[in-house]
Amino acid sequence: MAKPNFFNENLNRSYPFKVGTVDLTKAVAGAVTLANLPDEFIVDCGFVLGPLSEFSEQLNQVYLSRISRPTSTTILFEFSCDAWGVSKPLIFTRHSTDPDFTSEYVESQQDSVSESTDSCSEPDWSGYLVTGSTAALFSMITMGQNIIRQATEAVVETTLIQNLYNNQVVSISLANADRTRAVRPEACPALEWNFLPGQVFIQTSCLQGDLIFRPGYNCTISQLGQTNTLQLQAIEEAGAGQPCEQVPKFPAETAPTNTENELFEGDHYCNEVLRTINGLQGPGLTIYAGTGVSIVPAENELTIDINLRDLSLCTYSAVSESL
């Protein structure tokens, strides 16, 4: 006698479901539920939970959530997962003409709502299903029947789940936080940009495949093979050297519209403001009136009067003439 193979054996046992979650009682045609799901319906399955699935072995499970027969020749098997990152079920289709032990591989459909991340997302999850007797399926499930899971039925064996959550970098996106921007005093007109400052500006999103790091201005990048580490260092003049112009935080960044220079910050160049007088720097600088001099402030004006105050004057003095 030929030894029964794996699928044949599974026609008569709960596998791939956990024992006690299916085939609890004998099902009759037209009254199939997931609690009494006949063993011969499904003989094998397996699921891969993707890197964004947030699946946890302690908290989550995969289960058959629905069987339906929308047309006379089609039966749908819907598997679901209660992990937070899995939003769509996997739906397998069987036709009345399919041979016994038909297998099918399915990936979850992408969620069209979050297009920005879906353009480079992995499927939430994927799986395969091997059904047993096609004749039994179409004889037991009647046209239009919709069998929905109740509570704790039809739970897939945990060893048939491969959990890849947190197991890979799916994509890399680049962005820059805003630079520190100048603020004008209250009495002055506020700086105006043609964009909203203070944001994180997206440079590009969803880079995938082989990527190369390039050291730009004042930057070196080294690879430490021993520790599998990329080391980025700030070193003056390294990499591409010093920039000749300001580096924009995003391609369309411009200076404020109401300034005289092109500084992105809205500030002043070093040579546009008085940083020192005779080498003395502020923020407060005192000018003393010594002997023979008076200094009179008025608003934004200093009058330095060389009036020879407190000095002995001679009628033939040439000092005052030289001034």
Next chain:
Amino acid sequence: MQTLYPELLPSLENTTYPFLPTASLSNGSVFFLEGTFLDAHIYAVNGVGNYYISSVQVSSKQIKFNLGDLSNADLISGTVDLPILDSVIELTDAFGRSAGMLVSEPSRLALFTTWGVGTHRFERSQTEFVITCQMPVPGAGVTGFVLPDGSFVTGHVWFVGEEGVVVRHEVGEDKEGNPVDLIRVDIVGDPLFLQKLCNPESLFVPVNPIKIVRVVADNQTFDCTPDEYGNISIQMNDALAADAALRVRTTDVGLVISVEGSATMD
């Protein structure tokens, strides 16, 4: 009574499964019984296959199973606390990422409580798992970025340049001349960041700096602007008189403008 169609796990209890049929299941001092484990599912993200139990660490509080592969004897591990209540031992890698499971029952795992406290090591030939328990993992490339504090990030990862660092996307060429995405890192500073750092709550008090010194002399007006370093000089002019009395002195306390001469004798 013989069960005609036993469930999967009971059907495996008297076999060496999930170990290879050729595995000795013993290191000479301790041994696994057939049926100690009923099933296994191993898929370490950085593993290369040929998984085996490299050691079992028995302590008074828990039993730790270390699994290795061809390249690393301590690639993944799983623990079960004492007293044993769990049937499934979850396996994780060094970063806590799921790497599979060993399936057993508390009564079967009780075997390990009979082993002495300590570490029991095994060779691959003694405890290698069958290939059907070892699931290949897609070559995902970079599986995560480990941060200095030991945590790691995966999934959709964002690189955000801030505090003077700018990251940009460029397209370059690889050695074969094929286009390749580049991540360029520029370290250019943030000129006003020091002020932000000192007073992050209110950023900084806006200043209204002096940009021009305007000199008004009689009917003439001169605008003096700073040089390239932002400096301006106020000097006395001694070109017209060798004995000029005007003095402009720079002192520690400020700029002193005075005239040399004898004080009034009162």
